[in-house]
Amino acid sequence: MPIPADASGRTAYELDRAHVFHSWSAQKALDPIVIAGGEGSYLWDADGKRYLDFSSQLVYTNIGHQHPRVVAAIKAQADVLCTIAPAHANDRRSLAAKLIVDVAPEGMNKVFFTNGGAEAVENAIRMARLHTGRTKIMSAYRSYHGATATAIQVTGDPRRWPNEFAPAGTVHFFGPFLYRSVFHATTEQEECERALAHLEQTILFEGPATVAAIVLESVPGTSGIMPPPAGYLAGVRELCDRFGIVMICDEVMSGFGRTGSWFAVDHYGVTPDLITFAKGVNSGYVPMGGVVIHDDIAATFDERAYPGGLTYSGHPLAAAAAVETILAMHDEEVVANAARVGSEVLGPGLRELAERHPSIGDVRGLGVFWALELVADRETKEPLAPYGGASPAVNGVLAAARDAGLLLFNQYHRIHVVPPCNLSDDEAREGLAILDDALSVADAAVLRAEPVLVG
Template identity: 45%
Template sequence: MRYGFKNAEEVKETSLKYNLHSWSVQGKLNPAVVEKAEGIYYYTADGKKMADMSSQLVNLNVGYGNKDIIDAIKEQAEKLAYISPAYAIDCRSKLAEMVVKAAPKNMGKVFFTLGGADANENAIKIAKLVTGRYKIFSRYRAYHGSSFGAGNLTGEPRRYTLEPGIPGFVKFTDPYLYHAPFPFESEEQATEYYLGQLRDQIIYENPDAVAAIVMESVTGSNGIIIPPKGYLQGVRKICDEFGIMMVCDEVMAGWGRTGEYFACENWGIEPDMITFAKGVTCGYAPLGGVIVSKKIAEFFDTHKLDCGLTYSAHPLGCAAGVACLNFYEKEHIMDKVKERGKQLGALLEDIKAKHKSVGDVRYIGLFSCVELTKDKATHEPLVPFGKDPEGIMGKIVGMLKAKGFNTYSHEACIFVCPPLIITEEELAENMAILDEVLTEVDKMV
């Protein structure tokens, strides 16, 4: 063991004694001690091999042990480990160019942050600076971060500890068709309904006060909710009508997760801003950012950008980002995601047909979830919104982990978002584990 620890148990005990672990009751924790990792697998100190079927926090797109990124970080650390954001350096300039060129054609510049939450914080500031307005719309089934501004963007229960919130943050309803208020005859009909609701709400809130609509292009940790046909295009049209900024949060869905560099490209959308993080470095170094349109970039040619971070465009993060984006290109990752995504979709549909506990499966690329239900006819979720008093979902995740399938749950959903490098054989082998565990869940329903 390194750092003076005698064994894995001492590592765990020290962690529990001195670390505050996120989103957890500290006294109930029993964290696994991880010693090494390679490809899609990590290995615990007790010798257990775990398939990382959630890519950790849906960020480890290239898996573990990627030499291209590791070597780039090493080289940059030896050359120039840190320099203020005020300076121009090669890796910083190159990554900015690569990010903008990977984005939709209307994009002009990027402001780098440390992660997704502060990307969304700065997108809020930019929208207010450019429009002179103060209201920000976001959706109820959304997670945009846990810092104060991003936490107010967030709609689901993780925002509750921030309340009373910041004035001007307004929530609207997602087009979540599996739990729609009444059955729609088509996706287009659902789109018309939800867009009508949104447009009315904007009018009630005074369009001249609304700076931005912020939404995940594909809702991530709240259930992989894929927008119905025409929905994102309709939001773009509403934003254009009222002079509102359309901000697509691509922190989780971006960088190849859906088979495109950015999920909004699946629907041909050109937002005013895109926020990103996670897959730009795949967790090998912290980095996020806000990509702004050419029009917004031009605004700041003559107006002050009141945004700044000590570690904005950190050299180690930028070096990792350049290597990561080069790896995506070299290994044709977008094509591989489309191919593996078809396999994953077919396996999920088989699971849905087979198991009475599976109400719905949703997937795009390697971004998917299984929604569990008490009753397929009524769509009643296995656990109520915002609550799991008996810890049912935790038990199910524990059953999966016991068989070497690492993932997490949120509400009544189990997530399947493996590294983008996963092979056909690895995907089939691990989905068989999910199938096996769901057979046991069927008995619980």
């Protein structure tokens, strides 16, 4: 990206490059866009160029940028009380908790607030270990659960590798993913049955009495947006019940309307013991996460002190943003909009792109939570970028889309189409049209049989 021509934008860019240490990045390679503002599904940079945000940033602006009701609620709360310690009761914190449990599965009536998703996972695991008196945590290889000490080791993707400083009692297994089945399945039913058999065998070999929890993203996000086959989450629930294991569903990315339901578990009729959340609970306007706790787990700590907490747990500004976000989502039927746009516009539109672009190997998703699997060869399913790496072809798609005014979420060889839950049909079609053009870069690489290189 060129350095902004705008003087204030240029200053922001220069100060960023001099002083900001960015996450998940080699610092010298960075060339960030200076974002100056946003509204709804759009952002604009320091020079006034507008972008349609099909990334929802890190998949969290579920009600778009600068929603006026949420901005007003944050301002109003700042006039009343900017902060208060978690030991006190506060009206916004209390109401936020009530609104969250109202949309959670039945029997989940308590909320422990954190500052973000990784801390939510950390505390859910701590609760499970204390509740069961066991240590081991099982999670899928294709997963991401956060970057804090335990959460990164529960994570399955390659970001775990350089962070495994000490064992955390974690065990990984393969979840269901028919497109790249490790179980040699040919149908969703076979994939479900074989994945559950594999999980049961892993539990038995690890020792059921040693396993405190199974942590699963209800619909895996960063690792590929892979909705589980019908019956899988119910099967995990049965295994957990049989062996006395706590079922933790990570809904940090998939929760609060992203899949076209309040929580992704709603699609599968399953009630976990713990749900972790963050991101969409207040569209990321003020950092907030948390754990929704089933009554059976909460009762463990009725007379026994829970040994955990955070200075900013249930921060009033974040809670005010969460209250107004959830109320606005109800009033504006945002969850229903996500479901409809996904089924009527995004899903059909992405499948139509797959018919015309040889670089697309698979399309999958729910609501406004979709992934395109880019491949060098549809027959062999060779990814267009290596696992854990990048490639010129995929980077070219991202650059072409960005130049045309579309921001996408990318992981390795996948393009994730994850716009705000309240985007319009016209905005969805606008994004699809830009993506259509950008994919010609990937198609050209496929037709040239360009080798995949680690970037």
